[in-house]
């Protein structure tokens with residue numbers, strides 16, 4: 285009897301574990317990884333420009349132009365597929381910091397993204413012509429990043 289109960293328990297645990305796998309929401313893992321990667325690339329390129337603007341790194345026209353061009357290209361990519369419905373932080377706690385409001389207030393997040401495209405286009409046009417070109421145009425880029433994070437990214 286004890287053995288039989290043990291068996292039933294083992295079976296129940298196995299079932300729970302397997303149904304956990306079936307129902308765990310890993311459908312969005314690829315999309316979440318892709319959008320975080322985009323953000324990482326934004327930060328990597330913006331960081332180089334920020335360091336030059338602040339005088340923490342020597343100004344290098346080619347590097348500045350390349351980083352700013354990259355930002356423009358990254359912002360202009362259509363990565364809409366990396367933001368599927370249901371891949372928000374409420375439905376996928378611990379996996380993503382993208383607030384559900386990014387979807388429920390959708391036109392707002394798209395508007396900020398549009399501002400980022402505009403700001404990176406201006407920065408790309410100016411970054412190769414001197415550190416002042418970065419300084420004069422980096423503000424609106426950073427502001428677009430921050431505006432979106434403030435509204436649509438969990439702080440934790």
Ligand code: HEC
Nearest residue numbers: 320323326327330380381382393397400428429432436437
């Ligand atoms: C349209 C909105 C939006 C814009 C614009 C935006 N971000 Fe993000 N960012 C997000 C959201 C939402 C997340 C959370 C993504 C997730 O966890 O799935 C995020 C996450 C990040 C992360 C963390 C990535 C990780 O691995 O968890 C970094 C770094 C980042 N953003 C940098 C930037 C920079 C730099 C810019 C501007 C050049 C920028 N973002 C522009 C919405 C935006």
